[in-house]
Amino acid sequence: GENVEQHPSTLSVQEGDSAVIKCTYSDSASNYFPWYKQELGKRPQLIIDIRSNVGEKKDQRIAVTLNKTAKHFSLHITETQPEDSAVYFCAANFGNEKLTFGTGTRLTIIP
Amino acid sequence: DAGVIQSPRHEVTEMGQEVTLRCKPISGHNSLFWYRQTMMRGLELLIYFNNNVPIDDSGMPEDRFSAKMPNASFSTLKIQPSEPRDSAVYFCASRPGRPNEKLFFGSGTQLSVL
Numbered sequence: 001g002e003n004v005e006q007h008p009s010t011l012s013v014q015e016g017d018s019a020v021i022k023c024t025y026s027d028s029a030s031n032y033f034p035w036y037k038q039e040l041g042k043r044p045q046l047i048i049d050i051r052s053n054v055g056e057k058k059d060q061r062i063a064v065t066l067n068k069t070a071k072h073f074s075l076h077i078t079e080t081q082p083e084d085s086a087v088y089f090c091a092a093n094f095g096n097e098k099l100t101f102g103t104g105t106r107l108t109i110i111p
Numbered sequence: 112d113a114g115v116i117q118s119p120r121h122e123v124t125e126m127g128q129e130v131t132l133r134c135k136p137i138s139g140h141n142s143l144f145w146y147r148q149t150m151m152r153g154l155e156l157l158i159y160f161n162n163n164v165p166i167d168d169s170g171m172p173e174d175r176f177s178a179k180m181p182n183a184s185f186s187t188l189k190i191q192p193s194e195p196r197d198s199a200v201y202f203c204a205s206r207p208g209r210p211n212e213k214l215f216f217g218s219g220t221q222l223s224v225l
Contacts, residue, residue, distance in 0.1 A: 031211065032210075032211035034213070034214075036214075042218075043202065043216040043217065043218055043219060044154070044202070044216050045216070046213045046214070049213070051211065089153070089154060093210065093211055095167075097142070097159070097161070097166065097167075097210045098156060098159065098167060099144070099156070099214060100156065101146075101153055101154040101155075101156075102153065103152075103153040104153050104154075
């Protein structure tokens with residue numbers, strides 16, 4: 001089936017430390033893996049995505065790694081700041097068009 | 112561009128009533144998605160359209176839910192009759208016709224069924 005599992009469901013880190021969120025997916029044919037950030041009461045917004053032809057992608061303090069053999073990918077946020085507090089969703093495509101989301105990680109940055 | 116526009120922002124209704132949610136995708140986007148968000152189940156894909164044609168409605172919970180896209184600039188999600196368990200935030204999202212591209216979400220409709 002089309003399944004994306006995400007861990008942990010909640011994560012608290014001290015400001016300045018790093019945060020890591022992990023996801024696994026079920027379909028070996030999936031080739032697109034975006035991450036969305038949703039602030040309280042707002043819409044989800046894309047923060048970074050990776051395609052299966054690369055193993056890692058970085059954008060300033062955010063990086064995503066992909067292990068296609070193991071069917072898992074991770075989001076890394078370094079030097080966390082209070083504005084990083086939000087719910088983060090991973091996703092994977094199925095059948096090249098459908099985007100299935102993980103259940104979300106509520107990240108809290110402790111000042 | 113105003114982005115994906117959804118209406119209403121909030122809807123409170125009584126059990127058994129019909130509810131219609133509306134969405135205007137970004138101009139030029141050929142794919143439109145309806146998602147439902149709850150605390151327990153996260154973001155669930157209900158249905159998506161390509162070029163106004165429903166492609167996959169396997170996520171629609173039951174026959175009480177229906178969706179239409181009569182033209183490229185408008186879509187509706189209807190619940191009839193509504194039930195308390197339908198209470199959730201409903202998001203519409205669109206993207207250009209190419210797969211594996213960024214989804215643009217609307218602001219969502221917060222639905223409460225009493």
